Amino acid sequence: MPHPYVLLSAAVSLDGYLDDTGPERLLLSSPADFDRVDEVRASVDAILVGAGTIRADNPRLLVNSASRRAARVAAGRPEYPLKITVSGSGDLDPAARFWHTGGEKLVFTTEKGAERARALGLAADVVPLGAELDWRLLLEHLHDVRGVRRLMVEGGGRIHTQLLRQGLADEVQLVLAPLFVGDPEAPRLFGPGPYQGGRLRLVETRPIGDVVLMRYEPTAPGTGRLPSAADRHWLALACELADRCPPSATAFSVGAVVVAADGTELARGYSREGGDPVVHAEEAALAKIDAGDSRLGSATVYSSLEPCARRGSRPLPCARLILSAGVRRVVTAWREPDTFVSGADGSGVLAGEGADVVVLPEYQERAKAPNRHVLG
Numbered sequence: 001m002p003h004p005y006v007l008l009s010a011a012v013s014l015d016g017y018l019d020d021t022g023p024e025r026l027l028l029s030s031p032a033d034f035d036r037v038d039e040v041r042a043s044v045d046a047i048l049v050g051a052g053t054i055r056a057d058n059p060r061l062l063v064n065s066a067s068r069r070a071a072r073v074a075a076g077r078p079e080y081p082l083k084i085t086v087s088g089s090g091d092l093d094p095a096a097r098f099w100h101t102g103g104e105k106l107v108f109t110t111e112k113g114a115e116r117a118r119a120l121g122l123a124a125d126v127v128p129l130g131a132e133l134d135w136r137l138l139l140e141h142l143h144d145v146r147g148v149r150r151l152m153v154e155g156g157g158r159i160h161t162q163l164l165r166q167g168l169a170d171e172v173q174l175v176l177a178p179l180f181v182g183d184p185e186a187p188r189l190f191g192p193g194p195y196q197g198g199r200l201r202l203v204e205t206r207p208i209g210d211v212v213l214m215r216y217e218p219t220a221p222g223t224g225r226l227p228s229a230a231d232r233h234w235l236a237l238a239c240e241l242a243d244r245c246p247p248s249a250t251a252f253s254v255g256a257v258v259v260a261a262d263g264t265e266l267a268r269g270y271s272r273e274g275g276d277p278v279v280h281a282e283e284a285a286l287a288k289i290d291a292g293d294s295r296l297g298s299a300t301v302y303s304s305l306e307p308c309a310r311r312g313s314r315p316l317p318c319a320r321l322i323l324s325a326g327v328r329r330v331v332t333a334w335r336e337p338d339t340f341v342s343g344a345d346g347s348g349v350l351a352g353e354g355a356d357v358v359v360l361p362e363y364q365e366r367a368k369a370p371n372r373h374v375l376g
Helices: 030-045 051-057 068-074 111-119 135-144 156-165 229-242 281-288 293-296 318-323 344-353 363-376
Strands: 007-012 046-050 084-085 105-109 125-128 150-155 173-177 199-207 211-218 255-259 265-270 300-303 330-333 355-358
Touching: 007 156, 007 344, 030 068, 030 199, 030 265, 046 051, 046 281, 051 084, 068 150, 105 111, 111 125, 111 363, 150 156, 173 300, 229 255, 229 265, 229 281, 229 300, 229 330, 229 363, 255 281, 265 281, 281 300, 281 318, 330 344, 344 355
Parallel strands: 007 150, 007 173, 046 084, 046 150, 084 105, 105 125, 300 330, 330 355
Antiparallel strands: 173 211, 199 211, 255 265, 255 300
């Protein structure tokens, strides 16, 4: 199911701490960076913090710039982003500034926590997610019910850790401050445990006064039928590759990328690449990889269109080529229509041999774009 673009934002000391153990909040950012954060807040639909952050920091989470708020209103958006907190217990402080500043507020909690939160009379909508907090369900609710397309997560470290470990973060914006905390009792940004994101891709570094902003994107594919933020990145790339296909009136334009479990791109390809009028995208990509590459067994194939199950131009369709290569996970944007082959079911062929097939329908229109001339 689609969910918002999730941006994690935090500032840390050189030794990885969010704060010290003193009574006052340790200011890690500079005035110039606070203004950058204000700009990011103005660009998003919602800002999320945990209940622990509300208790510890008592934040307002506002867009402070009047001109940025005016620009939001001029664009038909609320003056302030939706403010969200998450609390499994519903133990919230009704006197906190979070509830008394800005615009609309939302609380995600459990069934039991909802009873407690509603009894507090908070100026917020309370949404129970079941017996336990479910981050995927939370994000789906934000996307489908609240119309949130960009979500900024400002903490705390426990929430950042959970989202990264579940492969649900699309971007990490990390500000590094030139100081050390050195107190093992102080809160750290990320906790221990297995992380699904793998090695991150550095997309920007920028000095801002005496601090440095670093922006990262995850690269590692999801696991099984559970999509990750990186799955969306790679499928978007496959859709971009489809734009490179020489046009054809008798075949689809498709792009494909093969990615190892650690997020390494193994190969990419697109339909009719290299002047071959009948080569398919998945076929072109797989042909660039050594058949004995041990990474294929845990790799993911991203294809803008469901791999074909039948074709007349080659002995094996792409679904069989993928299985023969040892790949057992495929992510695609849409199922093959009956335009050229009736009753095609590449997903069925793959699933029948034990492969996991993930369809991300939010990319369907993007994948169809270079094929409008044959879809009618």
